[in-house]
Amino acid sequence: MSEDGHGLRELGYKQEFERTLGTFHTFAAGISYISILTGTFQMFYFGFGMGGPANWWSWPMVFVGQLMVALSFAELSARYPVAGSIYNWSKRLGNPHVAWLAGWMMLVASIVTVGSVALAYQITLPQISSVFQFVGDGTGEYDAPVNAVILGSVLILFSTLVNAWSTKLMARINSAGVFIELVAAVLLVVLLAVSAVRGPSVVLDTAGKGSGHDLGYFGAFLVGSLASAYVMYGFDTASSLGEETVDPRRNAPKAILRALVASFVLGGLILLFALMSVRNINAPELSSVGLQYVVLDVLGPVVGKIFLVAVAIAVTVCILAVHTAAIRMMFAMARDNNLPAGSLLAKVHGKQKTPVVPAVVVGLIAVLLLVVNIGQPQIFQMVTSIGVILIYVAYLLVTVPMLIARLRGRWPGEGAPSGGFSLGRFGLPVNILGVLWGAGMALNLAWPRSEVYNPTPPYHWYLQWGAFLVVGVVGLGGFAYYWFVLRHKTGVLAEHAADGS
Template sequence: MTATAPTSPTDQGAGSPTIRQDADDLSAFGYDQQLHRSLGKFASFAAGFSFVSILTTIFQLFGLGFGFGGPAFFWTWPIVYAGQFLVALCFAEIAARYPLSGAIYQWSRRMGGEVIGWFGGWFMMIAQIVTASAAAIALQVVLPSVWSGFQIIGDDPTLTTTSGAANAVLLGSILIVVVTAINCVGVRWMSLVNNIGVTCELVGVVAVVLALFTHARRGPGVVFDTGVPGEQPGYIWAFIVSGLMAAYVMVGFGSAGELAEETKNPRRVAPRTIRMALTVSAIGGGLMLLGALMAAPTLGEELAVGGLPYVLDSVLGSFWGKVLLCDVAVAIFICTLAIQTACSRLMFSMARDGRLPFSSTLSHVNSRTGTPIAPAILIGVACIAILLVNVGNSAIFATLASVCIILIYLAYLAVTAPMLYRRLQGWPKGTVAVDAEGRKLFGLGRFGIVVNALAVIYGALMVINLAWPRAEVFDPAGEMPILRWAGPICIAVTVLVGIACFPHGKTHPRPVGNPTA
């Protein structure tokens, strides 16, 4: 594939009827078309799929789920998918009505008002910065195994050792610099790289699934085996903890909404790609989990410690195992790119409304690239600063990476909870809204209240489960007991810092009233 240079808004087809109507649609919300609108359906889907990045996350977290719940932890995957799909349905409906960058912030403020909207955006922004750092550091798990030359600092690649931690920060920082540069160049380059990467990841997922199923040692009935955890009383609690693995993975599917102002006909495209990104990830990930359990040489401690890499090494051997590791490295790259892109659009959207410190700088869009460069650079610097925590204490970094997922679920609740309240008041009502092509928008209709209520209940239960003070999750080594309370502590700190940063006494330049349509 031959890459083409980013083009001007005119070159992108800014004069086409659909894009003109999208720009007019945006102006109805009080915003000018500053970002370049050039993304199609696949690019929109790729933004959400690469954020979830099952090849990256399952590669890292398989051992976590299996270690706590045994083979039967598999069932937490469809359970979490069902809960998240309820959330995705709510997101799809609101994305069709508010096709704006910084989706979580924009949706939550239009449903819940300025305070809830601001904190919804704040939670999501902090979570995305930490999540990007956690994704970048995963290169240390992959690259030194491909070639020892990637172990630049010291000779021990283990992430928890001094040399491994330092090398992880170096590789992660290089990755952050590269994705920041891509985001500064423009959304067309970002989309090109992301589309190629997602295609590679999809091929990798198919290859992994085929390899695992063709080397199966046991039947699919293995998913009913509770394993060693099932030999202890109170297995249900072990099962609930094992569900954290799926909860960590299936987030970020709403990224298509974050890029709404750069997507053609976002009222039609974003609702579809939000649902599709989650569903494709769930199907591919579920097949990977099932295949790994069927193909694993043993179902004992080796699988809990070695996880998916242990299974793939036994199935593929050295050469093809390294080929797959290269594909995982690509998945890590595009995952980090997608997270930073989504975060930069969220920061831009909040700054455009004057809701952040230094808003005038953070909301500036480069006229040539159509990209908010300052947010991308600031996020890159913040990610590298968080990476440095791993050098001092890898346990604290791992805890931060876990806790940031709680903030994502809180941000989701900042949308679904006030959305339910508005629904009970009659939202959406009025005339039937249509997209740029004149077709009726996606909606939940008479099932809206039920779906929305279940999404809120699911989100609240998941926040409790994620934040529950478990030593085996947050302080497995038993060296820092306070870490088991990391969830509540980090939430409290994030709220307090958010209160300090909140634009007190500043009137929103584009106030919103009670939504009716």
């Protein structure tokens, strides 16, 4: 029994994927899901609009909280580097019911994220050239929403074809894109830094955003912190490719932590120097256009558009990574017969060694979700925000069972691999902090704020309370289907079971 396959056999699965991914491939998968340029360029306007320049402090705050979660995940990835990591980790730590709910929420959230990230093309490509504005001139009521669906659908089609064709091709494109993204991020930091017109004390400027909030600026800061929370997740993708990674027990933990740390450092510096270099810190475009405006304002149209091309590349590889993670989750749950048509969804193509059907299903659903954005952008915004909440809840369905196992003395347990990543005696406090952070941020994300879930007319109570309503429907409705239908036939499908299982 090979070292790579040990975790699979322990979980009852046989090796079906090709192990072709190296250290940089797994690191690239994690960092492209987080995607420094995609997330910061897509969410800067919101954070600045809600919290002003001082909202910058939400970036290190979210990093510290997510680092507690990532450290726990690194321990788990050293033990179980397996597809659908969140689902399988929860299954080992808790019970099949909790695991199904964790996997279901992560799957739904990942598919929603594919659609929401695809919309980032619309706020980047037309800024590069009007050629990319296929519908009208961008000023009409439906010009931007319809054009966003067209651009996003093309991107999702590309991602579907690549993911269905070859994991190796996906990894090569993703790694090349991440390399370009990292180089562009470093250059952007340098150019913004040398163009600074004010000092770093700008991050102490609240811009009067606390007025009107019951909690003063702290209330505004909590809202603005969602911009950072919407970016810094997905690092577990490195482990979800564990069945396709060489030496995954050593590579996956390193990839998880390196992806998060690199994203924090580069993203934090970009945000800081953007605030220091923009010529007019009170420009209304900062709260509407965002970092795209800063880049063009500071670097000029020629250099600025070159960096926007790098942002478009980052969006592309981000979609590839999110799509890949959703496929692995769908495959992992299906081979346990925990999804409808499990045998079909869990089938690995004999020649390409990829789960083709999940790639297509995820792509189709994501495109259908995009269509909602045409006539109901508020509903789509609500759904995408809720997708992030589902991910934080799915993370909790791993960290909470892990904490319970620690308190009961069942972690790491017998047979824990030696020489792998371990927190040792720091494991319990890190785990506790990860649970507290995850619960607090999930509540902050879901809180019924009109500025998040119903910012423009028409105002409806069900939009403002949409997070609780939709999370409840997805969670309770999905679990009811599992409880009454799927749980009676769950179990590793014979064609995927390890020999002797």
